Amino acid sequence: MPSYDTHNYDVLVIGAGGAGLRAAIEASAAGVSVGLICKSLLGKAHTVMAEGGIAAALANVDERDNWKVHFADTMRGGQYLNNWRMAELHAKEAPDRVKELEAWGALFDRTKDGLILQRNFGGHKYPRLAHVGDRTGLEMIRTLQDHGIHLGIEVHMECTITSLLMGGDRVTGAFGYEREKGRFKIFKSNAIVLATGGVGRAYKITSNSWEYTGDGMSLAYHAGAELIDMEFLQFHPTGMIWPPSVQGILVTEGVRGEGGILLNKNGERFMFSDIPELYRNQTADNEEEGWRYTQGDRNARRPPELLTRDHVARCIVRQIKEGKGSPHNGVFLDISWIKNKIPHAAEHIKKKLPSMYHQFKKLADIDITVEPMEVGPTTHYMMGGIRVDADTQMSTIPGLFAAGECAAGLHGSNRLGGNSLSDLLVFGKRAGEYAAKFSKENKGGHLNEEEIANAAINALEPFERNEGESPFQIQYDLQEMMQELVGIVRHEEELWRAVEHLKMLHDRAARVKIVGNREYNPGWHTALDLQHLLTVSEAITIAAIERKESRGAHFREDYPQKDEQSGKFNLVIKKNADGEMKLRREPIKEVRTDLQQIIEEMK
Amino acid sequence: MAIATFQILRGDASNTRVESYSIEVSEGMVVLDAVHAIQATQANDLAVRWNCKAGKCGSCSAEINGMPKLMCMTRLSDLPLDKPVLLQPMKAFPLIKDLVTDVSWNFAVKKKIKKFKPRKPDNPDGTWRMAQEDIDRVQEFRKCIECFLCQDVCHVLREHQLHDQFIGPRYLVYTAALEMHPLDVEDRLEDLKKEDGIGYCNITKCCTKVCPEDITITDNAIIPLKERVVDRFYDPLKKLFRIFRFKK
Ligand SMILES: Cc1cc2nc3c(=O)[nH]c(=O)nc-3n(C[C@H](O)[C@H](O)[C@H](O)COP(=O)(O)OP(=O)(O)OC[C@H]3O[C@@H](n4cnc5c(N)ncnc54)[C@H](O)[C@@H]3O)c2cc1C
Ligand code: SF4
Ligand code: SF4
Ligand code: FES
Numbered sequence: 001m002p003s004y005d006t007h008n009y010d011v012l013v014i015g016a017g018g019a020g021l022r023a024a025i026e027a028s029a030a031g032v033s034v035g036l037i038c039k040s041l042l043g044k045a046h047t048v049m050a051e052g053g054i055a056a057a058l059a060n061v062d063e064r065d066n067w068k069v070h071f072a073d074t075m076r077g078g079q080y081l082n083n084w085r086m087a088e089l090h091a092k093e094a095p096d097r098v099k100e101l102e103a104w105g106a107l108f109d110r111t112k113d114g115l116i117l118q119r120n121f122g123g124h125k126y127p128r129l130a131h132v133g134d135r136t137g138l139e140m141i142r143t144l145q146d147h148g149i150h151l152g153i154e155v156h157m158e159c160t161i162t163s164l165l166m167g168g169d170r171v172t173g174a175f176g177y178e179r180e181k182g183r184f185k186i187f188k189s190n191a192i193v194l195a196t197g198g199v200g201r202a203y204k205i206t207s208n209s210w211e212y213t214g215d216g217m218s219l220a221y222h223a224g225a226e227l228i229d230m231e232f233l234q235f236h237p238t239g240m241i242w243p244p245s246v247q248g249i250l251v252t253e254g255v256r257g258e259g260g261i262l263l264n265k266n267g268e269r270f271m272f273s274d275i276p277e278l279y280r281n282q283t284a285d286n287e288e289e290g291w292r293y294t295q296g297d298r299n300a301r302r303p304p305e306l307l308t309r310d311h312v313a314r315c316i317v318r319q320i321k322e323g324k325g326s327p328h329n330g331v332f333l334d335i336s337w338i339k340n341k342i343p344h345a346a347e348h349i350k351k352k353l354p355s356m357y358h359q360f361k362k363l364a365d366i367d368i369t370v371e372p373m374e375v376g377p378t379t380h381y382m383m384g385g386i387r388v389d390a391d392t393q394m395s396t397i398p399g400l401f402a403a404g405e406c407a408a409g410l411h412g413s414n415r416l417g418g419n420s421l422s423d424l425l426v427f428g429k430r431a432g433e434y435a436a437k438f439s440k441e442n443k444g445g446h447l448n449e450e451e452i453a454n455a456a457i458n459a460l461e462p463f464e465r466n467e468g469e470s471p472f473q474i475q476y477d478l479q480e481m482m483q484e485l486v487g488i489v490r491h492e493e494e495l496w497r498a499v500e501h502l503k504m505l506h507d508r509a510a511r512v513k514i515v516g517n518r519e520y521n522p523g524w525h526t527a528l529d530l531q532h533l534l535t536v537s538e539a540i541t542i543a544a545i546e547r548k549e550s551r552g553a554h555f556r557e558d559y560p561q562k563d564e565q566s567g568k569f570n571l572v573i574k575k576n577a578d579g580e581m582k583l584r585r586e587p588i589k590e591v592r593t594d595l596q597q598i599i600e601e602m603k
Numbered sequence: 604m605a606i607a608t609f610q611i612l613r614g615d616a617s618n619t620r621v622e623s624y625s626i627e628v629s630e631g632m633v634v635l636d637a638v639h640a641i642q643a644t645q646a647n648d649l650a651v652r653w654n655c656k657a658g659k660c661g662s663c664s665a666e667i668n669g670m671p672k673l674m675c676m677t678r679l680s681d682l683p684l685d686k687p688v689l690l691q692p693m694k695a696f697p698l699i700k701d702l703v704t705d706v707s708w709n710f711a712v713k714k715k716i717k718k719f720k721p722r723k724p725d726n727p728d729g730t731w732r733m734a735q736e737d738i739d740r741v742q743e744f745r746k747c748i749e750c751f752l753c754q755d756v757c758h759v760l761r762e763h764q765l766h767d768q769f770i771g772p773r774y775l776v777y778t779a780a781l782e783m784h785p786l787d788v789e790d791r792l793e794d795l796k797k798e799d800g801i802g803y804c805n806i807t808k809c810c811t812k813v814c815p816e817d818i819t820i821t822d823n824a825i826i827p828l829k830e831r832v833v834d835r836f837y838d839p840l841k842k843l844f845r846i847f848r849f850k851k
Contacts, residue, residue, distance in 0.1 A: 040652070042710060043749055044660045099730055105719035105784065107738045107745060114732030132742065138659065139745060149710075150718045157707075180699055209654040243631020249657045359657055362676055364631065472643035516648030519615065520700040523647030 012189035017045035018424030019404025020195030026432030050137025051252035053129025055418030056094035072602035078412020085390035097425035172445030182518025214536030216406035229384035231543035239378025271304035330376030413552020468513030661750030753810035772810035779824035
């Protein structure tokens with residue numbers, strides 16, 4: 001067997017976004033050796049792009065806030081399919097995790113009396129998002145990165161894991177390549193944390209980067225772990241739509257939090273005409289009240305623009321379908337109108353939303369302080385993912401942990417804005433802590449040579465052919481297909497067509513051709529990523545077929561209502577013995593009485 | 604639809620060449636879109652770094668017609684397309700392949716800078732109070748997306764290759780953010796003078812000009828740091844330094 005560059009760690013963390021970094025820091029604090037791997041350079045993971053803020057019931061701006069309200073908001077937002085224990089831990093621990101960032105050097109925007117400032121966001125009852133203008137993710141990842149580099153964590157940048165290695169029924173290592181030379185690397189470890197983020201690259205219009213090919217979910221699935229809630233993919237209501245080259249780039253919900261409103265081509269504020277029952281008591285019934293809410297009036301209720309993302313995205317789609325959309329098939333998002341309300345509005349907007357100002361000015365020639373933006377839904381966030389234990393974040397495979405966007409449970413059928421960054425911190429920490437513990441208690445994992453040899457053969461297989469298709473073309477066709485057939489509005493017949501397409505794409509992917517050699521070759525990398533994309537796309541599609549109702553982010557045109565029975569289970573996906581994807585319904589555990597009481601009280 | 608031609612530096616450290624590619628351009632396209640189009644249809648193995656495509660991650664730095672820029676924030680409509688557009692990797696760092704350079708030196712430099720060390724918490728719950736005015740300046744520095752364009756343009760690194768004696772503008776900004784952090788109690792002045800080589804900077808301000816985040820690197824970060832160093836180590840010279848500055 002050829003000798004590979006081999007590394008040994010007590011805990012291996014795959015992914016260096018917020019979740020991975022936080023896990024690595026915690027594992028390292030527990031006194032074990034830690035390796036950290038990422039596909040890009042350190043500090044470039046998706047977390048860097050997060051804009052609006054981190055949700056935590058610090059109660060700095062409104063003292064009525066506390067973990068119970070945050071818990072209830074999260075459960076309502078997820079339409080009660082959430083893992084309630086995760087929602088409880090998340091709401092309770094998020095404030096400490098945010099304060100800890102400050103102790104590591106983060107500088108959040110301040111309230112007048114010098115505390116961390118918090119802003120309004122969709123679905124959060126009180127102003128709850130700690131933020132730094134609209135570049136909160138940058139502040140968070142940089143703080144974790146700069147703290148982490150002094151802890152002796154070994155970082156392998158531009159290194160991609162292509163298979164997990166199993167010594168029997170537990171995970172014992174990972175196999176991958178480094179980009180620069182294309183050489184293989186082996187990581188031996190008794191505990192592995194997956195923190196690889198989401199799946200947005202399966203779609204044409206997305207706010208996600210090239211990294212988001214669902215690697216962690218696919219690696220875990222092929223190693224035998226369970227996935228859950230894969231039908232719930234969040235389409236963020238406001239992505240850029242024009243010019244074509246910027247399509248999908250995110251426009252933060254912070255715009256609406258600061259008073260931005262949605263208008264159709266006739267200038268109508270259409271969100272007022274469709275307010276769901278579950279939120280009626282909490283939503284303003286006139287424009288004036290909505291405005292007062294965004295300006296911190298504690299007696300006002302939120303404007304309908306700040307309803308949950310699933311709902312806002314669907315309302316936008318409906319406007320477009322009814323022919324009331326903007327010139328480029330979106331709607332208008334206007335923040336400039338606040339000049340009628342406050343003095344120095346332009347300065348205020350630039351201070352509160354600097355990167356949005358910059359983004360539109362540079363990429364679309366639009367000055368958001370004087371004119372409205374054109375926006376439409378964009379594929380944004382995966383609620384589903386690797387099924388984990390709420391307290392330890394361990395998957396159904398011993399020694400394999402998952403945290404952040406690639407793990408599932410906290411958000412149920414729809415995530416509230418700001419609840420991801422806090423998710424990364426709360427469960428990243430837990431994953432790191434329990435992975436370190438597991439590693440200490442379960443030494444002696446071994447690697448299997450044959451498995452390694454196979455991993456190498458699989459990774460090099462695309463170089464074997466002299467003829468075949470470009471991997472970029474297949475990826476492109478997959479994205480078009482998923483956008484078209486498994487998008488925001490779904491229909492059984494289309495979903496079955498998607499299944500057929502996926503089979504064909506699978507066959508095509510098995511015949512890709514690679515140009516060039518192994519050195520920093522994006523064609524090769526794309527070919528390997530395709531396997532993951534196809535796996536998660538299949539999981540999304542079959543789960544979408546099985547859930548015959550509309551709930552949260554999953555909307556079925558043929559079953560437009562919520563179904564009470566369907567609200568009682570999650571969908572779990574696992575690979576069966578003959579390699580097929582298998583789906584089953586898993587009843588939701590009854591909510592603990594004290595938590596149920598909180599939910600009832602806050603309805 | 605208009606056609607544009609791109610001349611891209613291809614190859615690795617041992618062997619480079621310039622290749623020409625022509626593509627159709629559409630409204631609003633940025634340079635990174637063009638590179639992706641070329642990659643997808645004409646050169647599958649064309650190496651390029653990117654992540655956010657919105658100027659937020661600092662991955663896509665390159666030299667466009669000789670100017671250090673983010674490819675994702677450079678519109679084709681702002682370039683003269685009657686001539687070929689020249690795309691090269693950053694020059695201050697060793698080439699890996701095509702538009703990708705080895706920037707690992709930057710990560711090593713950061714590790715050497717003394718880390719954040721906060722004063723004791725103000726409140727029993729382990730927190731502090733800070734006024735917005737007192738953090739405005741540091742927040743400006745913390746906007747840095749680590750694109751390393753300032754490092755690329757600084758003559759001390761680019762022409763003189765003094766990577767082992769000078770940390771470069773990015774890490775002077777980083778040090779300034781730590782030194783001016785209201786909670787930080789660490790002392791980095793001696794390091795600035797010695798290991799970090801702040802003296803090599805002669806305030807040409809080229810770094811400030813290329814910063815995509817509009818951080819006023821020289822005026823707000825480097826000059827105040829220089830002043831602190833001067834105050835500590837060469838008090839008598841301080842006056843001279845100030846006179847020099849006002850003349851500029
Ligand atoms: C534009 C935008 C704005 C957002 N704004 C907000 C917001 O304001 N508030 C909020 O709460 N959430 C927000 N989100 C969501 C949130 O940013 C993400 O869900 C979150 O950052 C994901 O973090 P993570 O740690 O799970 O993964 P990431 O930060 O994406 O990191 C994934 C890591 O895994 C690595 N990786 C992946 N696959 C492999 C592999 N095969 N081998 C090795 N490494 C691998 C990657 O290189 C990367 O380092 C936003 C998302 C986007 C796109
Ligand atoms: S001002 Fe100093 S750091 Fe900036 S480019 Fe000039 S010499 Fe380099
Ligand atoms: S200071 Fe500006 S130019 Fe330098 S690395 Fe940071 S963002 Fe880039
Ligand atoms: S791709 Fe992120 S800055 Fe250009």
